[in-house]
Amino acid sequence: MSAPTHSGAGVETEAAEPIVELADVAFGYTATPVVEDVSIRIDPGEYVAVVGPNGSGKSTLLKLALGLVRPDEGDARLFGEPAHRFDAGERVGYVAQRAGASDEMPITVREVVKMGRFPHVGFGRLSKRDWEIVDDALATVGMAAFADRRVTRLSGGQRQRAFIARALAGEADLLVLDEPTVGVDAESVEAFYDLLAALNDDGITVVLIEHDLTAVTDHAERVVCLNREVYFDGPTAAFVESDALARAFGTAAGLVGERR
Template identity: 80%
Template sequence: RNGAAGGTKPVIELSDVAFGYTASPVVEDISLTIDEGEYVAVVGPNGSGKSTLMRLMLGLLRPDSGVAKLFGEPSHTFDDGARIGYVAQHASASKKMPITVREVVKMGRFPHVGFGRLSADDWAIVDDALETVGMSAFADRRVTQLSGGQRQRAFIARALAGEADLLVLDEPTVGVDAESVEAFYDLLESLNDDGITVLLIEHDLSAVTEQAERVVCLNREIYFDGPTSEFVESDALARAFGTAANFVGGSR
C-alpha cells in the first residue's frame, strides 16, 4: 500500500541532521526521506527526541548541522502551512475553545481565502471534510462538548479543509477511549489510501504495528528504519528501549 498518489516525490528529507537545545545533541546522525503517500510511524521511549525530530521536520527548529527539507524546500523557510495538517495530543488541545466543530473546520480554509468570506465552494469543502471524518452530525456541537476521539476527527477535518497533503499526528490517541481508537486509525488508513502522507508519532506500539507500513525507531539516533513487519522481527525495539519494557504492548 503506497497511497493513491503512489509517487516518489519526497515530502520530508533529512540529511545528517543533528540538533541540541544545549551543547549536547538530542538527535544526531539523522538521515531519512519520507515520500508522498507513505504512512510512517516514529516510535521511541519518552525523551528519545520524537517531538524534536518532528519540529526539525516541520521547520519549527533549525538543525545545528545537516539539512532538513519540506516539500523540497529548506524546512525553516517553507511557508505553505496549509499543506500540513498537525494534530496534537487532544489533552493539550482545547478546553479554552468554545467554538463549534464547523468553525474549527472552517479555519482550514483561511490560508486559501485570506480571512475573507468563504465562498459556496469553500463551504462545500468544509462540509466534505466533515463528512469524510464522520462528523457531519456534530458540526454545530462545541468542541468542548466532544469526546477525545471526536475532537481529533474535527482537527483532521480542519486539515482536510485546508487541503493538507501531509498529516502529522503527535500521539493522537492519548485520552481517546479504546473503541474510538480503532475507528480513528481506520480513518487515517483511508486518508492514506486517498494519497495523504501520514506521519504518526506514537507511543502505542500495537497501533503502529497494525497500521503503519514503515517504522522509524528513534533514541537520539535512528535504531531502525524500514517495513513494520521487519521491525517487529528485529531487535531494534529492545536496543532502543533498553529496560523500558512497559512500552511494549502500548498504552491501550
C-alpha cells in the same frame, strides 16, 4: 550509528520528490543533542510511525521536519524546500495530543474546520465552494452530525477527528500527528486508525508519533525507531522481527500484544 537506507513502504515513488528529507541532522536545546546524525526520507503516500522511549527526540524530529526548529547541523527539507522557509502551510495538517487552544474555546466544530480554509482565503468571507469543502471534510471524518457542537463538549476521539477535518479542509498533502490517541477510548482508537488508513489510501501522507506500539504494528506501513539516533527505519514487519525496540529502550522490551 547510521540509519538503514529506506526505499519506500509499498508505494511506487522512485520519481517523486520526497515530502520530508532530513540529511545528517543534529539538534539540541542545550549542549546535549536531542537528535543526532539522523537521515530520513519520507515519500508521497507513505504511512510512517515514529516510536521510541520518552525523551528520545520524537517530537523534536517532527519539529525539524516541519521547519518549526532549525537543525544545528545537517539539512531539513519539506516538499523540496528548506523546511524553515516553507510557507505553503495549507499543504501540512498538524494534529497534536491537544490540538490547540481552540479545543478549550467556546467555538463549534464547523468553526474549527473553517480555519483550514484560512491559508487559501485569508480571514475574509468563505465562498460557497469553501463551505462545501468544509462540509465534505466533516463528512469524511464522520463529524457532520457534530458540526454545530462546541469543541469543549466533544470526547477526545471526536476532538481529534475535528482537527483532522481542519487539515482536510486545508487540502493538506501531509498529515502529521503527535500521539493523537492519548486519552481516547479503545473503541474510538480503532475507528480513528480506520480513518487514517482511508485517508492514506486516498493519497495523503501520514506521519505519526504513537506510544501504543500495538497500534503501530497493526496500522503503520513503516516504522522509524528513535532514541536520539535512528535504531531502525523500514517496513513494520521487519521492525517486529528486529531487536531495535529493545536496543532503543535499553531493555528486553516486548512488542506484539502489549499496550504501552
